[in-house]
Amino acid sequence: MLALVISPESATGLRLADVAEPQPASNEALVSVHATSLNRGELRLLAIRPKGWIPGQDIAGIVERRAADGSGPTVGARVVALVDEAGWTERIAVPTDRLAALPDDVSFVSAATLPVAGTTALRTLRHGGDLAGQQVLITGASGAVGRFQIQLARHQGGFVTAVAAARHAEDLRGLGARQVVEAIDLAEGPFSLITESVGGQSLACAIERVAPGGTIVMFGSSSGELTPVGFRQFVPDHEGARLQTFAYYTSGPGIGEDIASLLALVAAGRLETRVALTVPWTDIAQALDALRQRSFSGKAVLTITG
Numbered sequence: 619m620l621a622l623v624i625s626p627e628s629a630t631g632l633r634l635a636d637v638a639e640p641q642p643a644s645n646e647a648l649v650s651v652h653a654t655s656l657n658r659g660e661l662r663l664l665a666i667r668p669k670g671w672i673p674g675q676d677i678a679g680i681v682e683r684r685a686a687d688g689s690g691p692t693v694g695a696r697v698v699a700l701v702d703e704a705g706w707t708e709r710i711a712v713p714t715d716r717l718a719a720l721p722d723d724v725s726f727v728s729a730a731t732l733p734v735a736g737t738t739a740l741r742t743l744r745h746g747g748d749l750a751g752q753q754v755l756i757t758g759a760s761g762a763v764g765r766f767q768i769q770l771a772r773h774q775g776g777f778v779t780a781v782a783a784a785r786h787a788e789d790l791r792g793l794g795a796r797q798v799v800e801a802i803d804l805a806e807g808p809f810s811l812i813t814e815s816v817g818g819q820s821l822a823c824a825i826e827r828v829a830p831g832g833t834i835v836m837f838g839s840s841s842g843e844l845t846p847v848g849f850r851q852f853v854p855d856h857e858g859a860r861l862q863t864f865a866y867y868t869s870g871p872g873i874g875e876d877i878a879s880l881l882a883l884v885a886a887g888r889l890e891t892r893v894a895l896t897v898p899w900t901d902i903a904q905a906l907d908a909l910r911q912r913s914f915s916g917k918a919v920l921t922i923t924g
């Protein structure tokens with residue numbers, strides 16, 4: 619079968635190669651992949667993983683062989699899953715607790731946007747507790763995760779301030795942001811929950827805006843910049859605030875259930891999945907370039923064509 623593998627010799631750093639068929643464990647279904655999407659974190663993984671490694675975390679496809687232990691969906695079921703690697707492939711073995719059934723009226727392409735970005739949005743917001751009536755600040759708000767965070771925080775009754783370039787303001791207000799500011803310095807606060815994925819000066823400004831006892835969830839560093847952090851930034855005015863790190867891969871069990879709850883919102887028309895770009899996986903270079911150039915808001919999706 620074919621997979622996109624790391625190949626330092628090729629111009630894109632990837633090539634389609636023949637790889638061994640997966641050998642599912644008893645709790646794993648064999649899934650034939652129809653669509654997958656790119657995540658910003660994969661840009662870093664492409665640079666640090668060895669030759670022959672297969673990237674890819676978001677998959678949507680069809681169960682080709684049910685898990686031997688009888689768990690999970692049956693043959694022919696349309697499914698979505700979050701895997702830790704090797705999703706950019708024709709077939710993959712997936713633990714059934716990482717799988718969710720895909721409703722008939724949600725496409726593979728739309729569903730492929732959800733696993734990493736949607737689960738991250740849902741789980742980072744949980745660190746804020748009950749968001750009803752709370753002020754929530756979202757940095758990197760025009761990104762894949764940020765767009766989901768805006769919508770989910772608003773559903774939960776939070777008042778969202780989004781940090782994003784002015785060209786995204788109308789779009790993000792349409793998703794539920796009460797205010798869109800071009801730079802975090804313009805966000806007034808205080809905020810009981812701040813989701814921070816830009817790093818550097820953005821994280822420093824987030825500390826200045828967190829309410830006493832509030833939470834900053836640090837889950838990314840899109841700028842690649844570090845932030846000096848000290849006690850004096852919290853005192854006075856931010857006493858009891860906490861800096862919470864988040865990584866989806868250590869965020870606990872129930873991934874399949876969380877993807878299912880996101881899919882239910884999509885099917886009900888309550889969660890928009892913005893597919894900014896769809897290309898066959900043979901055009902991976904185009905999708906990677908667009909992600910590197912930050913030329914879209916939402917997700918780039920690859921379709922797996924035989």
Ligand SMILES: NC(=O)c1ccc[n+]([C@@H]2O[C@H](COP(=O)([O-])OP(=O)(O)OC[C@H]3O[C@@H](n4cnc5c(N)ncnc54)[C@H](OP(=O)(O)O)[C@@H]3O)[C@@H](O)[C@H]2O)c1
Pocket residue numbers: 657658659734735738757758759760761762763764782783815816837838839840841842864865866867912915916
């Ligand atoms: N910890 C985890 O488990 C986890 C899970 C998912 C994602 N992440 C991380 O969270 C971040 C957001 O993910 P995503 O999928 O939403 O990414 P994305 O779609 O690429 O969005 C990135 C967002 O950050 C903004 N941004 C501001 N400064 C930037 C810079 N210097 N470089 C790149 N973007 C910048 C972008 O704004 P513009 O509109 O100006 O481009 C955009 O809104 C990434 O760093 C990703 O690696 C972490």
